[in-house]
Amino acid sequence: MYTIGSWTCIFLIICSMQSVCNCCDWIRHHYGHLSAEYLSLLDQMGGDITEQEAPVFFPELLYRRIDDAKVKTIILTFHTIYQITKLFDGNMKAVIWDKKKLDDFLNILERQFENLKSCVSPAEKPERRLKRYFKKLNRKNYSAQAWELIRKETKHHLQRLDIFKAKMH
Numbered sequence: 001m002y003t004i005g006s007w008t009c010i011f012l013i014i015c016s017m018q019s020v021c022n023c024c025d026w027i028r029h030h031y032g033h034l035s036a037e038y039l040s041l042l043d044q045m046g047g048d049i050t051e052q053e054a055p056v057f058f059p060e061l062l063y064r065r066i067d068d069a070k071v072k073t074i075i076l077t078f079h080t081i082y083q084i085t086k087l088f089d090g091n092m093k094a095v096i097w098d099k100k101k102l103d104d105f106l107n108i109l110e111r112q113f114e115n116l117k118s119c120v121s122p123a124e125k126p127e128r129r130l131k132r133y134f135k136k137l138n139r140k141n142y143s144a145q146a147w148e149l150i151r152k153e154t155k156h157h158l159q160r161l162d163i164f165k166a167k168m169h
């Protein structure tokens with residue numbers, strides 16, 4: 001009984017160490033690369049970013065408040081990317097973006113999200129302000145303009161998160 005208990009314990013410790021290390025490795029070796037890639041695809045998939053204002057204020061304070069807290073940075077990054085993947089859901093018939101670049105953009109973003117998942121406990125809930133912001137942005141009418149606004153806001157967030165990459169490891 002004692003032996004089984006200790007083995008289970010060692011096994012659990014190894015598992016938890018491994019997931020933490022996978023996460024660090026991902027951030028160190030891949031995060032910045034993928035971030036650069038989806039930012040460039042987002043630019044290339046359509047024309048110029050719209051000058052129209054989004055119907056909701058960018059949650060600038062959330063980003064400013066982070067300072068140098070590494071864990072918080074990773075959590076905010078994870079939640080924001082999750083919300084962005086949810087934004088790009090639904091009827092996209094109105095947009096004339098490059099389909100292949102759009103698909104690549106979404107696939108790479110999804111890959112980033114899946115890998116960051118191992119860094120963040122499911123108990124970490126997104127900030128209410130962040131959720132509220134994305135909820136408002138998501139009340140879109142699926143028109144070409146609405147999608148362009150979403151593209152603009154997405155770029156703003158992903159640029160913000162790109163700046164964090166040096167802080168996350």
Ligand SMILES: *[C@@H]1O[C@H](CO)[C@@H](O)[C@H](O)[C@H]1NC(C)=O
Pocket residue numbers: 055141142143145146149
């Ligand atoms: C749809 O949303 C866009 C962006 O917010 C807005 O410019 C446009 O007027 C809306 N169109 C309709 C039909 O509501």
